[in-house]
Amino acid sequence: MKFLRFPTLVLEKIFENFAVPELLFLSFCSKRMRFLIQLLEKCRLKDIKTINYSFVSDDRVMILGLSNNNKPSIDLVLTPVERKKMVPMGLFGMDRDMICCIDWSSLCWYSKYLYDKKKKEVIVQGVHNYLYQFFGPSIRYQVVSDCDELPPKLENIQLSHIALTKLKTKQKKVEDYFKASPYQEYMRIHENMNGMISQKSVVYLTKHLEIDCCHSFGDDALFRFKGSSLLLVDAMFSDKTLIRFLNEWKSGTAFQQLKHLSIHCPSHQFLDPSTVQREVGMQYFEGFLEMKWKQWTMVGRFQDKRWIPRSFKSRDYLIREFDGAGASIQISSTHFNFVVWSASKNSQHI
Numbered sequence: 001m002k003f004l005r006f007p008t009l010v011l012e013k014i015f016e017n018f019a020v021p022e023l024l025f026l027s028f029c030s031k032r033m034r035f036l037i038q039l040l041e042k043c044r045l046k047d048i049k050t051i052n053y054s055f056v057s058d059d060r061v062m063i064l065g066l067s068n069n070n071k072p073s074i075d076l077v078l079t080p081v082e083r084k085k086m087v088p089m090g091l092f093g094m095d096r097d098m099i100c101c102i103d104w105s106s107l108c109w110y111s112k113y114l115y116d117k118k119k120k121e122v123i124v125q126g127v128h129n130y131l132y133q134f135f136g137p138s139i140r141y142q143v144v145s146d147c148d149e150l151p152p153k154l155e156n157i158q159l160s161h162i163a164l165t166k167l168k169t170k171q172k173k174v175e176d177y178f179k180a181s182p183y184q185e186y187m188r189i190h191e192n193m194n195g196m197i198s199q200k201s202v203v204y205l206t207k208h209l210e211i212d213c214c215h216s217f218g219d220d221a222l223f224r225f226k227g228s229s230l231l232l233v234d235a236m237f238s239d240k241t242l243i244r245f246l247n248e249w250k251s252g253t254a255f256q257q258l259k260h261l262s263i264h265c266p267s268h269q270f271l272d273p274s275t276v277q278r279e280v281g282m283q284y285f286e287g288f289l290e291m292k293w294k295q296w297t298m299v300g301r302f303q304d305k306r307w308i309p310r311s312f313k314s315r316d317y318l319i320r321e322f323d324g325a326g327a328s329i330q331i332s333s334t335h336f337n338f339v340v341w342s343a344s345k346n347s348q349h350i
Helices: 006-016 020-026 030-042 040-044 117-135 171-179 219-224 239-251 273-280
Strands: 048-053 059-067 072-081 098-100 112-116 140-145 160-163 186-190 206-216 229-236 260-264 283-296 307-319 325-332 336-339
Touching: 006 030, 020 030, 020 040, 020 072, 030 040, 048 072, 048 117, 059 117, 072 117, 098 117, 112 117, 117 140, 206 219, 219 229, 219 239, 229 283, 239 273, 239 307, 239 325, 239 336, 273 325, 283 325, 283 336, 307 336
Parallel strands: 048 140, 072 112, 140 160, 160 186, 186 206, 206 229, 229 260
Antiparallel strands: 048 059, 059 072, 098 112, 260 336, 283 307, 307 325, 325 336
16 A cells, blocks of 8 residues: 555644544554554553443443543443445455445444344454454453353453353353453352352352342352452342351361452341351451452443442451451441451451
């Protein structure tokens, strides 16, 4: 292309006049074009910190690129249409037989793409792989899906929000989906704990896990979890389960990696704080200790941080026998909070 023969300084000035989605479209022209854009516009590209994939029920895929100030820098839409209505263009580094093309009818044509629904998984994977190469591994890639089918399997995803309650699929397919991006930083799942998640699922290896149990028992999720912080919402629990959890943590036989646990029970289910306190040998400070921690979440249009500050005040605590680590505990009829602090410090931000 003669365009690429311009001096670097001239190309830099030209690229400055393009929005990031337009630069992305230009990068499809050739590998050299993509390299020059990455080289000359690296500051703008590095300003993007999050790529979010949202999958909706009509098979559209929304791709949002957010910068540090939470301002959208990229807002792409993939819309399914019949193959015969499209002209192959070879976009996102894919072969022309992977039917994906520009929606020329849109005013923002550089942000609107059409794709062959029959090849949804392969095409979305191709788009993600291209964006991963274009923006690099340093930014966060996250998936949000509330559909009645699993989203396409994508690698290198760090954060997910997936609804499993609507799915009509087998447990193995669910596990295969999560295995594509194991050991995620944060995951939020809607699941009524009816066996959709396998006993040894990689889901339980997530560092920060949040599960909406949909008024089902959360025992399995608690005792299988291997990460750092766990939030269980609308989860049924018995006093006996909490007593077992606290005694296992206290003795050091389990939960050595756990830093924070929060349980929100349905309003009709009641815990008995005095029974739990008595059975675990709860200790008490003279005054109240304020515990602060970070509840992890996902960045979005209306959420500019990856965490929400939380705190509680309590006199209740336990000491772990083998290393002297302590944990403050707050328990009511419908809520349970557990935050670990070291023996040398009375509180720890997680």
